[in-house]
Amino acid sequence: MGNVTRIVIIGGGPGGYEAALVAAQLGAEVTVVDTDGLGGSAVLTDCVPSKTLIATAEVMTTFDSSYEELGILVADTETSSGSAGGPPVEQGASVIGVDLGKVNRRVKRLAIAQSHDITQSVTRAGVTVLRGRGRLGGGGQAVDGSREVLVDAPDGTVQSLRADAVLIATGAHPRELPDAQPDGERILTWTQVYDLEELPRELIVVGSGVTGAEFAGAYQALGSKVTLVSSRDRVLPGEDPDAAEVLEDVFRRRGMNVMGRSRAESVKRIGDRVEVMLADGKVIEGTHCLMAVGSIPNTSDMGLEEAGVKLNDWGQIQVDRVSRTSAPGVYAAGDCxxxxxxxxxxxxxxxxxxxxxxxxxxxxxxLKTVASNVFTDPEIATVGYTAADVECGKMDAVVVKLPLRGNPRAKMQGIRDGFVKLFCRPGTGIVVGGVVVAPRASELIHPISLAVDANLTVEQVASAFTVYPSVSGSTAEVARQLHIRKRSDGES
Known part of the structure; x- marks a missing residue:
């Protein structure tokens, strides 16, 4: 047993539990120290819950936006009397609604179930899971090269562990503004929305990054009247500009009030209402406010700097491409x-x-092979080099964008918004990036991810068979157009 490497992982999110499985498979003695349950915020309060909520919103949006075009009949809402002895229906009201309490109970149930599945998988692999808050102790390495990890248990006791290598995977938590303190009822962070029993009538979302845009679109689809407050010129400032423009147009067309170049200074609760004060003095009123203004890494009070772990100005742990920190034997992964x-x-x-x-x-x-997705409607999926990379000269690429409105399957499904965009190197035609804006873009990006990862050419992408009719046929069509254009510069 003396030759077995001891690994201690602080944090049980995707970075932590996936590392634990690998380390156990490689024969290490592995301990995971976790506070809230394996899966971390990704499973318990962020990714899994939000995408489960969005799945309900997606059904609502799909039905609401295309049922008439597809010839689907709904109950007559022109009359104010209820049908079959039911309660009266308001004239012109939608017959489709959502029970948010039921939706949120399902969200929590799925999150807990997934956390349980992860815990079972990790423990079956031989990993020890300790409940508590982990931190580095001792300030430096011991004579034998090991490090001390202290675990503050829920009962107040402190346990000391020795590790040959430590992985910090403690994640991050929602950023809070001093003058917009969440109360969990009317002023909310994205981790608190799953306690709501009733749909917010008038929701103000502060922040138009990925989290803000996803929740704004979801609650609008569920039936809330949504105002999206963006401090930037457009929604999703970090995403492809063409994609962001499509999404903002869709948001506005569906009735969302998108306020660009508007910075929130404070949020106050007044009874059952909230008031959001903007930097220009304007006040917006609503029933609820969701703050989506970034996140803070969970790196404080962990003894990191004392152990020689360098943090940047935002408190994030600095790592290299193999996850090493500046301290020997200490690695870091994930949002931290x-x-x-x-x-x-x-x-x-x-x-x-x-x-x-x-x-x-x-x-x-x-990172240039990472595929990512914004779970709005339509979704925005990206991989590889971006339009910004091309514009600033970081990558020399030819770009072609093909709107989905000409795609036969998109026409059949009533899809009017979205496009497929590919980036390739001039001359060689090697695919270096792509963007898909469409329903289920998260599924459609995979062939482009494969092309980027394997350095495929547009000729190879174009020559692979696609199903007819299919939305993915547009990917092959863009590749065919790039085959013609690849020796020239510019964008279609």
Whole structure:
């Protein structure tokens, strides 16, 4: 047993539990220290819950936006009397509604079930799971090269562990503004919305990044009157500009009040109402306010800096491409590093850390092969180099964008918004990036991800068979157009 490498992982999110599985498979003695339950915020309060909520919203949006065009009949709402002895129906009212309490109970149930499944998988692999808050102790390495991890247990006791390598995977929590303190009832963070029993009548969403845009679109689809407050010129400032423009147009067309260049200064609750004060003095009123203004890494009071772990100005742990920190034997993965705040990247960082720590073959993290998705309606999926990379000269690429409105399957399904965009190198035609804006874009991006990862050319993408009719046929069509255009510069 003396030769077994001891691994201690602080944090049980995707970066932590995926690392634990790899380390156990490679024969290490693994302990995971976790506070809230395996899965972390990705499973318990963020990714899984929000996408479950969005799944309900997606059904509502699909029906509401295309049922007339597809010839689907709904109950007559022109009369104010209820049907079959039911309660009166308001004239012109929608016959489709949502029981938010029921939706949220399902959200929580699925999150807990997934956390349970992860815990079972990890413990079956031989990993020890300790409940408590982990931190680095001792300030430095021991004589034998090991490190001390202190675990503050819920009962107030402190346990000391020795580790040959430590992985910090503690995630992040919602950022709060001093003058907009959440109360969990009317002023909310994205972790608190699942306690709502009734749908917010008038929801103000502050912040138009991915989280803000996803929740704004979801609650609008569920029936809330939504105002989206964006401090930037447009929604999703970090995404493809063409994609963001499509989404903002869709939001406005569906009745959302999108306020650009509007910075929220404070949020106050007044009885059952909220008031959002903007920097220009304007006040917006609603029944609820959701704050989506970024996140803060969970790195404070962990003894990191005392142990030689460097943090940046935002408190994020600085790591290299194999997840090493500046302190020997200490690795970090996930949102606490701020590298790319996605569950898939956290998991990959965690796995890479264990491969490196345990002397296995390791491929350094390559962010230019990461596929990501914004779960709005339509969804926005991206991979590889972006329009911003091309514009600033970081990548020389030819770009073609093909709207979905000409796609036969899209026409059949009543899809009017969206496009497929590909980036390829001039001359060689190697695919270096892509964007898909469409329903289920998260599923449609995969062939482009494969092309980017395997350095495929547009000719190879174009020559692969696609099903007719299919939305994915547009990917092959864009590749065919790039085959013609690849020796020229410019964008279609």
């Amino acid at each position: 590093t701020g590298v790319f705040m996605l569950a898939s990247v956290a998991a990959m960082q965690g796995r890479i850390a264990m491969y490196h720590a345990l002397g296995d073959a390791v491929q350094p993290l390559n």
